[in-house]
Amino acid sequence: MIAAVRVRGRTGVKKGIQDTMSMLKLTRINHLVLLHEDPTYKGMLVKAKDYITWGEIDEETITQIITKRGKLSGNVNVTEEYIKENTDFSSIEELAKAVVAGEATVEDAGIKPVFRLHPPRKGYEATKQSFKEGGSLGNRGNINELVAKMI
Structure with a gap:
């Protein structure tokens, strides 16, 4: 990545x-x-x-980026609850692992790409x-x- x-x-x-x-x-x-x-x-x-x-x-840095600077549609911050309810991932760390592995993108989770x-x-x-x-x-x-x- x-x-x-x-x-x-x-x-x-x-x-x-x-x-x-x-x-x-x-x-x-x-x-x-x-x-x-x-x-x-x-x-x-x-x-x-x-x-x-x-x-x-690395995935640790991606986790920090998504947690602290990730935004959803409507300029809402990304939370663990949102990831659990609206994606196939159980946590932000799991999403970061999938992104690094190339199995998913942040857009798949509804997070803005920038x-x-x-x-x-x-x-x-x-x-x-x-x-x-x-x-x-x-x-x-x-x-x-x-x-x-x-x-």
Whole structure:
């Protein structure tokens, strides 16, 4: 499972890259989406690499995201009771395991696919350099630390 976070804003973005990010549902800064590892998504991520960061995410972090930042239709917070009553899962942890395994998506549970996060505590490293150059853009391998700072 891959998590992608938009780091940079809308100003000066070329139309093709802007369309790619809207297809990924990354329309604003600090929005996060969960994507399955797929060559199509990988190509889209590489195309938008100057505006987003992405990496592998574990089920513990997905559980925290759904619990703290997950929203239902009508902007209502996700609760354990909702998951038990309206899905085939008995808890948020079980849903997170199914999402990581690729057996389910958050949309299947009625949760909005975009998670709105806070800016990271202690800030980004740099928003104009790639992760390999000491910045915060592009593929970072493991994104759990950044997401934990943003929840």
